[in-house]
Amino acid sequence: MIRDITIGQYFPTGSFLHKLDPRSKIILVLCYLVLIFACRNFFGLGLIVTLTLLFVAVSKVSFKLIFKGLKSIVLIIIFTSLLQLFYNDKGDILLEFWKIKITTGGVFTAIFMAVRICCLILVSSLLTYTTSPTLLTDAIERLLSPLNKIHVPVHTLAMMMTIALRFIPTLIEEIDHIMSAQKARGASLDTGSLTERAKALIPIFVPLFINSFRRAFDLAFAMECRCYHGGAGRTRLRVMKLGYRDAIAFAVTTIAIVGVILFNIFFKSVI
């Protein structure tokens, strides 16, 4: 049941994108997200769509998987697009009946909205598809390390994230065990009214909580045994080094930024 969640999944295909430094990936994704909302006409949008599809192709993650991820947000896309279609009254009128007026402005914004959301989801999910969670937290820790100077406990936060990630599969397994155990004792989890079902979850979550605390104590013990004393003086097994791949990625992004800015200046914006 809970195993079906795919958000933040990682597909190790060893592609160009996988080999990029995770720090530059985070920065580049942020750049693209800004870019997606900065472009104001179809030329810019075309450039972004081309690039996004190019990234998807380069990542070697199967199209099927990626578009399956998009499927879950189709409703949101349709909803926002329809809202734009009916409520935007800029531009020429294309169709008018009863109280509804559809204008060119409405159609354009609707298309823009749909494409933007798709690109947004694609680019950001590519980040998690091509970067292992460990690397991601590691990169976030390193990117945020300047905040240490103003006494933000960056290392502690990153450590908490790593441990949380580490224990998600363990806890899911545990939930499965507890559910089977309670079912064996005659608990019914899938029948009854909503409140009854919610109540049936209590005997699952109480042991889960108690066990989690026990695990936490054990883990703290194990960490202390292995001389953990916070972030000070720690070294790292993994070194992060910028390479020629990162240079290429940054060059492509710069071109995209310049392109979108030029398109915005020289062509009329449609939204």
Added chain:
Amino acid sequence: MNETILKFEDVYYAYEGDEGETLPNAVDGVSFEINKGEFVAILGHNGSGKSTVAKLTNAMLVPQKGKIFVKEYDTSVEDNELKIRTTVGIVMQNPDNQIVATIVEEDVAFGPENLGVPQKELRTRVDNALKLVGMYEYKDYEPHKLSGGQKQRIAIAGVIAMQTECIVFDEPTAMLDPKGRKEVLAAIHDLRQKGYTIVLITHFMEEAVDADKIIVMNDGKIILTGTPKEVFTQSDLLYECDLAVPQVTLLSKAIKNNGINMPDDILTTDEFINAFTANIKQKRKL
């Protein structure tokens, strides 16, 4: 050669109850010495104080009375903590609860990373530790995809990577299936060959059969110390402490009680077969 690595001098420890009251002593006047390179098994049923002994060995707990020395370092002196924990490492019972990182090799690196080992040396330490427990091919795996025995071997590698000289195993096989248990015991025996000092805390008698020394605990006290042969021949005393002597030992004792001549100190199936066939052959000659 006989350098002492771990020394308990009349150690007492009592936990505090939920309401602040002192519970009866979990460890009650325990003294023993473990030399470098020895393989010592500490036997005891649940609640005999053997896990508390494990926590005392690397200053996770400090005795209320008595002294514990790891090499020359007193565990009650706070400044010695780092020295002690890089000498004595602990592998716990639950393999899931001692793995910190989301990737096998990162978890093995966790200890040395905390010690500030430079990156290059870190790499060789991690690789060597993983090779030693036979888990090198799994270095990029996520721990939750491994079996219990494999996870436990990762935990062992994590301790080895810290270059500890002594490893304390606190019931390392209690939560494993027979296959995992076999893997972990094989890894422990490998380490013994490599010269590590090993303290194996367990309630499985069979695991203690080839130890250099066995310490039997009951109610926080040591009731028996000696070689496996010396200890297992005292089956009545062991029975009183809720400990089961290996089945072959019991079997040969039963046969002896039926009037057939069998030695007292049979611990393994091989020894039993040898003694028993020798007996039969002798009978035939008569």
